[in-house]
Amino acid sequence: MASGADTEYVIGIDLGTTNTCAAVVVDGEVHVIPDEAGETLQASLVAFLEDGTVVVGNGAKKEAVTDPVHTIASAKRLIGQAWGGAEIKAAREHLPYKLVKGPNQAPLIDIRGRKFAVPEISGMVLRRMKDIASRYLGQPVTKAVITVPANFNDTQRQMTRLAGELAGLEVLRIINEPTAAALAYGYGRDVRARLAIYDFGGGTFDITLLDVRHNVFEVLSTSGDSYLGGDDFDNRLAQYMLRGFEKQYGFQIDHDPVVRGRLKQVGEKIKRQLSKKERAIVNVRDLAVAPDGRHCDLRFQVDRAGVHRRFQDIVQRTFLVCDDALTHGHMRADEVQGVVLVGGSTRMPLVREMVQGYFGQPPLTDINPDEVVAVGAAIQGAALVTDPFSPAGAHQPLLLDVTPRSLGVQVVSGYYDVLIGRNAAIPCEQTRVFATSQDNQQVVRLQIFQGESRIASENVKLGEIELFNLRPMPRGMVEIEVTFAIDADGIVDVTAKDRETGVAQQTRVRVTAGFSDEAVQVMRRRSQ
Numbered sequence: 001m002a003s004g005a006d007t008e009y010v011i012g013i014d015l016g017t018t019n020t021c022a023a024v025v026v027d028g029e030v031h032v033i034p035d036e037a038g039e040t041l042q043a044s045l046v047a048f049l050e051d052g053t054v055v056v057g058n059g060a061k062k063e064a065v066t067d068p069v070h071t072i073a074s075a076k077r078l079i080g081q082a083w084g085g086a087e088i089k090a091a092r093e094h095l096p097y098k099l100v101k102g103p104n105q106a107p108l109i110d111i112r113g114r115k116f117a118v119p120e121i122s123g124m125v126l127r128r129m130k131d132i133a134s135r136y137l138g139q140p141v142t143k144a145v146i147t148v149p150a151n152f153n154d155t156q157r158q159m160t161r162l163a164g165e166l167a168g169l170e171v172l173r174i175i176n177e178p179t180a181a182a183l184a185y186g187y188g189r190d191v192r193a194r195l196a197i198y199d200f201g202g203g204t205f206d207i208t209l210l211d212v213r214h215n216v217f218e219v220l221s222t223s224g225d226s227y228l229g230g231d232d233f234d235n236r237l238a239q240y241m242l243r244g245f246e247k248q249y250g251f252q253i254d255h256d257p258v259v260r261g262r263l264k265q266v267g268e269k270i271k272r273q274l275s276k277k278e279r280a281i282v283n284v285r286d287l288a289v290a291p292d293g294r295h296c297d298l299r300f301q302v303d304r305a306g307v308h309r310r311f312q313d314i315v316q317r318t319f320l321v322c323d324d325a326l327t328h329g330h331m332r333a334d335e336v337q338g339v340v341l342v343g344g345s346t347r348m349p350l351v352r353e354m355v356q357g358y359f360g361q362p363p364l365t366d367i368n369p370d371e372v373v374a375v376g377a378a379i380q381g382a383a384l385v386t387d388p389f390s391p392a393g394a395h396q397p398l399l400l401d402v403t404p405r406s407l408g409v410q411v412v413s414g415y416y417d418v419l420i421g422r423n424a425a426i427p428c429e430q431t432r433v434f435a436t437s438q439d440n441q442q443v444v445r446l447q448i449f450q451g452e453s454r455i456a457s458e459n460v461k462l463g464e465i466e467l468f469n470l471r472p473m474p475r476g477m478v479e480i481e482v483t484f485a486i487d488a489d490g491i492v493d494v495t496a497k498d499r500e501t502g503v504a505q506q507t508r509v510r511v512t513a514g515f516s517d518e519a520v521q522v523m524r525r526r527s528q
């Protein structure tokens, strides 16, 4: 594509678990960017071949099947996660590649004898998008807006930002996926409506309610379930096939992880086929060997109605999350004026029907659910570099987002004291005073969490802040004013000052699952 060499382009990137998509605004029009083969979606895959070559994107799809041990998939599930957390535990059980514990609770991916931090892998996917965009625009692209799930915590956001930097991108803004989807739908169309963004992906479900007034996008509330997604349908179908097999052959095979993995893959394929047609054929060759040595295949026909009946309760679970978001947004389902669909699972007719039933109106399907987030990110990107005094700039979108989780500190006996509540509008800040509890105490440590549990340790630990070099005084006499701020990217920043002297208090922040400055330097050098 030809373009003006002096134009400054900002690409919008939807960095997904399964696929990544980029878009850009050129002369006021959004283009979803195709690669050399004309594909607008790139698989979020990085394959490390035996000869040292690294293949990123759709080119790595073959390796993902033939050599999953050396092909990194689903890095987004791992980004910003701490070693001891549930996500990493699940990943170690399910993902075929090897994870090892790195410094500061950060997981590392051990591949062909080299260890990579997760942001490095995501950085490779982002670099691929940067290259595709540069080729498309005929000039190097250096600026980007990257989207993240609304419920990403501070560490996940910081690590996504780092991934962008490692890809050689200046990340102008991190925005939430649902907000981007709303922008794609509502920007420049003089929409005045309350929208629900129903985002049903592979592993997660998110619902966000927004109030759109001209170009002001105000998030009213957001809620999600990070263990509810397309995978649940696949597992349900795998179970169904297992039972079918056992009925037919009279012996059990559900203890075999290879069988389970294969059936899940078949389940995913069948599920997709049933989004398009009424019937599909399950055909698995050589699924297991019977005790008498016979090789057993599995073959039968399924129909959409029968399978979808088995899926209803899974879709129903999304509405519990919607109920929660509506409660927090002080709204009823029938007050929603448009439902925007995002994510691969919303292609299922069952999902569309049930969404229509819940909200009492057909969902909006005119924007491709795989591209809608990237489109919104591109719109935001263009707005960030438009001169606010130009006529175009006068219509800049204003994003009023909220923080999806409460932010707080641990207090005595392990309780959790909330400083900034869930669904508070961002950017925002909150100040608290902490006093020394011992004479001549030189250091105060604060443990920071995000989450809703009253017990601090049941929330996600973001890190520790150390206030050090305190004035030597009797206990309680040194009072430190600590300000916790959440910026427009949803990233937490902490500053502190001595209340009496007004002098800025030195702080040291150790981010859980984060990296030291030195480690980041090493990653920067390696990414060149």
Ligand code: AMP
Pocket (backbone or CB within 6 Å): 016, 017, 018, 019, 200, 201, 202, 203, 229, 230, 231, 268, 271, 272, 273, 275, 342, 343, 344, 345, 346, 347, 348
């Ligand atoms: P996403 O995370 O948005 O890329 O969504 C990925 C999920 O969407 C996976 O669980 C896919 O199996 C599912 N998916 C993609 N296309 C379809 C389809 N046509 N019908 C049903 N599910 C689909």
